Amino acid sequence: MAWLLPPVSLGHSSCGVCSYLACSTADTHIRVDPYGFEQPENLDSADEAFLSAYPAVLARRAAKWSRLLKARGGVRRSPTVKRYVRKGIPLALRAHVWMALSGAQERMDQNPGYYQRLLQGERDRSIEEAIKTDLNRTFPDNVQFRKTAEPCLQKTLCSVLLAYGHHNRGVGYCQGLNFIAGYLILVTKNEEQSFWLLDALVGRILPDYYGPAMLGLKTDQEVLGELVRAKLPAVAALVEGCGMQWTLLVSRWFICLFVDVLPVETVLRVWDCLFNEGSKILFRVALTLIKQHQEFILEATDISDLCDRFKQITRGSFVTECHTFMQKIFSEPGSLPMTAVTRLRERCRARLLAQG
Structure with missing residues (x-):
């Protein structure tokens, strides 16, 4: 989500940042952000x-x-x-x-x-x-x-x-x-x-994320599970105790690179770093979401509740306030050296290949 504009009549916009919106549509006076996404009329006051x-x-x-x-x-x-x-x-x-x-x-x-x-x-x-x-x-x-x-x-x-x-x-x-x-x-x-x-x-x-086997994607979802086990053991224990696979909880986070998961402006701030620093940024975002909402996640009573809570943690002021959120992803997860990520990837990939 980016900053909001006053209602505009699409097809006649010449207003600053939204001037590239030149859409011809039957809908008028739709509140949109600078990227063309419709926005609710009533937002949370903090947002x-x-x-x-x-x-x-x-x-x-x-x-x-x-x-x-x-x-x-x-x-x-x-x-x-x-x-x-x-x-x-x-x-x-x-x-x-x-x-x-x-x-x-x-x-x-x-x-x-x-x-x-x-x-x-x-x-x-x-x-x-x-x-x-x-x-x-x-x-x-x-x-x-x-x-x-x-x-x-x-x-x-x-x-x-x-x-x-x-x-x-x-x-x-x-x-x-x-x-x-x-x-x-x-x-x-x-x-x-x-x-x-x-x-x-x-x-x-993101090599091997989108091939037929999606081995890179599956590997990184397993790596996230290992990182949660090391940094947030109570959450890992709950997920494993429910018999839940990480791929079912976070597959959309990784395969869509948080598109349609986090607000637009937050996603683009994540992508700024993704293009410069590489795929490790995805782990930082995921770990920050989980750590920030650890107590809320631990209140889950069953698999359905757990899945719902993982959806809820991607909404609200914490993720909308993208400037603060981006500061958090570089502090909340703690140290995350690329050498450690590489070792985890090698181990998880080997395990997935052995499973066939």
Whole structure:
């Protein structure tokens, strides 16, 4: 969730941050955020207060980013950039910074015309049909993805997913990619950039998450279970005592990279760090959610109650206040060295392969 705007009549908007919303729709005076997601008229007072104050925070960050980029002549990984990224990338600069830090810009520059050639080539009908089946299920609460919108981002989403499915035949199309590509499109407002950012995520940052076996995804869900066992043993004991598998509790967190799980602005702040620091960020987010709500989780009385509580902990002021939330993910879980994560991944992957 981003800061809220006054009700706007879509199709006639020329208001500041929402000026890119040029949707033609029968609905009028819908309260939307800067990404096109419908917002409730009545918000919790704490959420309303935060969302009213957050634009000022973004303005300060934008000024600092502008000075940084001007002084350095571009974006390169460094301790300073890492600190700036953790504090949030302004929306206007997000696509540029993501492209630079993820290596997507370099790949795009090295492959001119490749994206268009993928779209113009022979198509795999099974991939195309799977994608089209999911289009109407993608962000029904976003005015830009409705068939009545002009332009309709469903068409853009279809093109990006088709191109990627033919680029990476080992993945093709997997449910979850529609939500990820959709967010990339909302941020970049550019098909080709969205394609190369998707390539960075699926091909390099999150290898084996979206292949047929989803071994990388399953491995990381098992790794989270091991981390909870080490850092929050009472929660681990409850989950195991209920006979619950971590994949049933947190699969959507990982496969959708928290899209449709956490508020929009919070997800994008997480992705800022994901593109710069890699997949370890997902563990920090998950551990923070669980640790912050440990007592609430431990009150669960059965499997159904436990699942419901894991859904509830992704809502409310704690996750809406994204600036504080991002500070928490780097303090609450404690030390999380990459060497330890790598060892856990090797152990969990071996166990999964042995199980067949």
